[in-house]
Structures are given as structure tokens and as C-alpha cells.
Amino acid sequence: MQPSSGSRWVRPLCARREQPLSFFSEGAFNLLEATVALAILTLALLGVLAAISNASVAERETAQMLESQAALAQVLEEIQSLPYDTVLSLNGTFVTKGNQRADIRAALDRVGLIRVQVDVTSAANPAVSSSAALLVADRN
Numbered sequence: 318m319q320p321s322s323g324s325r326w327v328r329p330l331c332a333r334r335e336q337p338l339s340f341f342s343e344g345a346f347n348l349l350e351a352t353v354a355l356a357i358l359t360l361a362l363l364g365v366l367a368a369i370s371n372a373s374v375a376e377r378e379t380a381q382m383l384e385s386q387a388a389l390a391q392v393l394e395e396i397q398s399l400p401y402d403t404v405l406s407l408n409g410t411f412v413t414k415g416n417q418r419a420d421i422r423a424a425l426d427r428v429g430l431i432r433v434q435v436d437v438t439s440a441a442n443p444a445v446s447s448s449a450a451l452l453v454a455d456r457n
Contacts, residue, residue, distance in 0.1 A: 378442065381439045388437050419436070430454050
């Protein structure tokens with residue numbers, strides 16, 4: 318279509334032609350900066366989440382170890398309170414304290430001396446265990 322004789326083609330201001338973004342143009346540089354910043358932030362957040370996860374696992378294992386040690390101390394106290402003549406009958410038995418299992422082995426070490434080995438294992442995590450040996454002497 319040809320313009321009429323008295324009118325001119327006028328281009329509106331909002332229809333100006335923009336240059337395509339090149340790698341070194343200001344708009345592309347800002348986009349690149351934002352992308353790199355987002356990637357760095359994502360990596361930092363992943364590191365923080367990994368640290369929190371590891372701390373949670375360590376806290377749980379520590380709590381299980383403390384439960385295991387408390388159960389061990391309680392079983393040893395109970396064995397110490399028993400009469401000497403009944404301690405040997407504990408050989409091959411086990412005691413369950415909460416989530417912990419205490420396996421007891423008792424053997425005559427010398428005349429008048431019994432060696433008692435107690436191994437406590439967590440049912441929730443078998444890798445968590447505590448052990449102790451106790452010597453029980455005949456008081457007669």
C-alpha cells in the first residue's frame with residue numbers, strides 16, 4: 318500500500334526496533350550474573366542441608382549410644398546386687414531394657430571369682446553397642 322499524497326508514514330515511538338541480545342550486551346550480562354548467583358546460592362543451600370542431615374544422623378547415633386551405655390550400667394548394677402551363687406546361672410541369658418538387648422556371659426575365672434561379660438546392642442541400630450566385663454568375688 319502506498320501512502321496517500323498528503324500523509325507520511327509515521328512510526329510510533331513504542332515500536333522502535335531493539336537490538337538482539339548479544340553475549341556482551343548489558344541485558345545479557347545481568348542475566349548471566351543472576352544465573353551464576355542463583356547457582357552459587359543453590360550450591361550453598363545444598364551444603365547447608367547436607368550438614369543438617371549429617372548432624373541429625375550423628376545426634377541419633379549419639380542418643381542410641383547413650384541409651385546403650387545406660388542399659389549396660391543398669392545391668393551391671395543388677396548383677397552386682399545378686400548373691401555370688403546365682404551369678405553363674407546368668408550365663409547365656411539376655412535382658413531387654415527398652416530398645417536395648419544385653420547378652421550376658423558368665424564363667425568361673427578362678428576359685429571364688431566369676432568373670433561376667435555383658436554386651437548391649439541397640440535393636441534400632443545394631444552397629445551401636447556397648448560392652449563391659451565385671452569380676453564378681455565370693456564374699457564368704
